[in-house]
Amino acid sequence: MSDWQVKYKSSLKDRGTEGILKLREGILLFVPNDPTSDSKLKVLTPNIKSQKYTKEGSKKPAWLNLSNKQGDSHIFEFQNYQDMHACRALITKALAKCEEEQPKKPAAVLTSAEQLSIADLELRFKVLRENIELQRLHKEFVETKVLTEDEFWATRKKLLGKDSIRKSKQQVGLKSMMVSGIKPSTDGRTNRVTFNLTSEIIFQIFAEKPAVRQAFINYVPSKMTEKDFWTKYFRAEYLYSTKNTAVAAAEAAEDEELAVFLKPDEILAQEARQKIRRVDPTLDMEADQGDDYTHLMDHGIQRDGTMDVVEPQNGQFRRSLLQDLNRHAAVVLEGRNIGKHLFAPPSILSSYVFHDVDSENTRSVAEALARVKQVSKADGETTKDANQERLARMSRLAEMEDLQAPQNFPLAPLSIKDPRDYFESQQGNVVNEPRGAGTLKRNVHEAYGSLKESILEIRTKGLRDPLIKPEVAFEVLFYPVVFRSLTQTISTAKNIIGKNPRESFLDRLPKSTRDEVLHHWTSIQELLKHFWSSYPITTTYLHTKVGKLKDAMSNSYSQLEAMKESVQSELRHQLSLLVRPMQQALDAAFQHYDADLQRRTAKSARGSAGEANGSV
């Protein structure tokens, strides 16, 4: 049945108009009983963002609060809770169906280009306006369709500002504040102490105190409700804080469940004992007696810093600050791995259900933690075989050399061959380079003579002073890599302008040529950057991109040639020296392109030839 009698309220204070709520394919329709009233409502199910509902058991009427994506909320008052729950279930089912269908649509819309927001585009324009060089590059390449917008900006993310780079979501870790630091709010008048419980705190309590977790799984909801459970827990905490061990003992004797909270944590103690048993004494000491912090009673400092003498029979009802601290630190260090799996909703239903402390969710937290502990315990369990292996390893490591039996290794007999065979066979015919013996002798003689002269020279003159000229050292510093050599030629030219008042070569060029040269330098760098980054070619997109880049590069090459010819003859040599590294870089790129193309056509030719053969 998908029709219900409801009262529709636009806000909590509204009295509500009676009517019928219908749920159809993808639409929620409210038709008021009174045809004259104008509060007809049609809500598309995909627009519903979340539902809230009032709990059964509270004195409030059965309300269902739907909020849609625009932020409005609609409240429907049902006649009874059953109706409300039925409606809620149907709505969540419909929403789940919508969720499935929805992801397919966006994929079709966003193909290759990112969807840019208006702000992004504005930012890009701003950057282009400010940097004229960049604007020129942009005009040259993006508008002639050699590079796409995205490729152009892909390497310039820093210019676009750090906000455009999506920050990876950081996972929030555990709080270092201890659970016992939760202070309740006390109401002096009515003598009530109120604790505020959030799921965070519950998670922390379960992680730190496995006995409490176990008790939760056992008692709730079979023996008591969750509220009672937490009440008892906080009563136990309160008893601890009062340091009144006599009262604690008395209450523990009375109330069995309370006693669970007051006893020392058995599960923890067991884990610590296991850890100690598992340690291999020959390896590093991972755990030792000190890890068993549940039994460190000798310090005796209580949680609020006071020292106290402990009576032996009530000793178990106290916990020291050290124990709490150690346990808390251990849990914080373990981290949030458990939480990650817990809060992923098992079904869409729970993600749309609003709750603060829902018993079913807390239970799932407790059970998940218990499961994780089980798994880790099973891994580390000391079975009989593991024990045997440990003992064997210990005896091996602790063995004493002199007490071992003599070891007789298997021997292989020597077979000594005549080494002369090997050496003689290596002296084959040596390929002779035709050179007159006489001339060689003379050359050698002269060469040795000059070598001896050199040594004499250095003995008299000593080491060179200075050993390296500063310009040479500077060049050596920027020595490696193709791009750097480009930079080097231009920047040494530029630097000489700055450093020495000597007239530099770049100054002598007419202004237009100089600008052209510098522009070519930046544009060639840009092109080469994109060219080399698209190898190896794996997709057709890269293939077309490389083709376009190659055309642009050959264009640049011919422009450089033209520039060289246009300049005056006296400057031509210097200009060609300046331009040469750029041309060399372009040549290398062309070579690579041709070689790659050849390889591909050869491969495809071979492939098709092979097919032809196979078919015959």
Next chain:
Amino acid sequence: MASVASKLYSDDVSLLVLLLDTNPLFWDTTSTTFSQFLSHVLAFLNAVLGLNQLNQVVVIATGYSSCDYVYDSSLTSNVSSESRGARMPALFGSLLEKLEDFIGRDAELAEGDEHVDRIASSLLSGSLSMALCYIQRVFRSGHLHPQPRILCLQGSPDGPEQYVAVMNSIFSAQRLMVPIDSCYIGTQNSAFLQQASYITGGVHHAPKQLDGLFQFLTTIFATDLHTRGFVQLPKPVGVDFRASCFCHKKTIDMGYVCSVCLSIFCEHHKKCSTCGSVFGQSKLDAANASSSVNDRKRRAPDS
């Protein structure tokens, strides 16, 4: 106990064995003179010795027809007694003396062998072997020794007749865990040096500017083995793995390999000259023979 003793030397103590190329035919043809080259090298040696008080340097001269030890920093008789050349640091007085004597001896040997015409290569294999022998002696002297490495300063081209000997030295260096760094200052590529550095885990570099050789040497080759873990040294773009054939000593990149001893031949042989194993009929010939028979058989039903 053994490991404790060797820890008394800190990690960055090194023994540098420098193989200096003194091939006159090469030095005749370069623009940099040998004296300029020597000044860079001597300053570099000083720098290496200055890095750590316990560092040691050994220099072996690689000549045209012979090799010899020219300098050992651990010997005390290094200070030259002669008064001329007061500008030269006294530390290297004996180095230069011995170098001069060595070159004289090398010249005499070269005059003797006039019938041997070969590519003007220096005896790299000889000096590598001498270096490895010295290092082996250091290893056997006890647990307390610096970490050895070999630096090869070469300008002459590779002599393919030395291929087998050089490869043997490289593999022994690899076994001893001694890296061979190489600095090639000649014009062509040296396949031997590239392979040596690649196989033994050393650094290969071919500086283009010989004016700044000292800078290259100190920034790339002066780092000791422990520090190399933190420093980014130049990596080669590719390694030239060409070998020389064992029969003619030609450089080849495709050939026949004996499956027993891995010797390389440029043409088909009936018997391996190194290990004596007889080669069977090659699969290629067998396939050709049988396929021609099959073709004849296949064509029959068609027609």
